[in-house]
Amino acid sequence: MTDPNERPNCPPTEADAVVLDAKGLRALAHPVRVQLVGLLRKYGPSTATRLAERLGVNSGTASYHLRQLGAAGFVEEDTERGNARERWWHSVYRTTWFNDPDLADREPEATLAYLQSVAAIYTLRTQQGLNELQTMPRAWRDSFDMSDWALRLTPEETVALHGELQDVVARYRRDTPEAAARAPEGAERVALITYLLPELDAPATTEVDGGPENAGPENADPENAGPENASGTERS
Incomplete structure (x- = not known):
């Protein structure tokens, strides 16, 4: 789920990113493993x-x-930290990419299991954030947002939207354990999760849409506040 990329469906250029192949997809098709990483x-x-x-x-x-x-x-294994009694582990990569439609076709069960695991973790993160919302400092409570927008797009427009969103995110600071000490005072980890979910059974309408539906801390609407994102290109 974080880094810039020229096109949504192009392989990442970062050395600390991994693109899932069949072996990797099957290995991550379990919620505990996704959470451990x-x-x-x-x-x-x-x-x-x-x-x-x-x-x-x-x-x-x-x-x-x-x-x-x-x-x-x-x-x-982190051999510099480990000993005979205790094994330490570290992540090899900072981000995971799943952007191969052919692989998804070849491994439909692993694809579904992996994406369901990611979606479950996104939901858990959201719930944890909501549970802590009332005890957060006011400045952070005021920054909270849950929104969804109903758009009518072609597949090409949806890909373009994805790319534009990535460009926006790329302008902001990545979070890593190493970068935390260099962040400005007051900076905290912020999770930005997006979904691009085609709803192919949605009926056409000629009614004018009233605009985005927003659910902030004071006007949350559980029926209108959609969860965050898992699209054709998935990163975590």
Whole structure:
């Protein structure tokens, strides 16, 4: 789910990004593994025990999935931190790309499982943020937003929109554990999650749309506030 790219469906140019192949897609087709990679990217190197505590699973489960991720090349042992009693792991990449329609056709079950895992984690992040909203400082509560816009686009226009959104995001500071110390005072991690979801069964209408439907902290509408994004090009 973060970095600039010239076109939405072009491979990334960053050295710390990975494009999923069939092996990688199958390896990540499990919500625990997607969450483990995300935690290592967010907080830096950790152990199976500490990761298990964050996820609410036992350490054996976390260890098993870390080994599977290691076999697929997503994580590696941090030998400088580890010892005979404790194994530390770190993420090999900062971002994951899934942008191969042919691969999705060849691996439909793994594709669905992976995207469902990503969608479930997006929902969990949103729920956690909502649970903490009332205890946040006022400045951060005022920055909160959940919105959706109903657009009628062609596939080409949708791809163009995706590219424009990426250009906007690219103008802002990436979050990494290493960059946190260099960020300006008051900067915190902000999750921006977008969806581009075709709704092919939506009926045509001639009525004038009243504009975007916005659900902020004071006017949240659960029926109109759509979840965030998983599009043809997925990054996490």
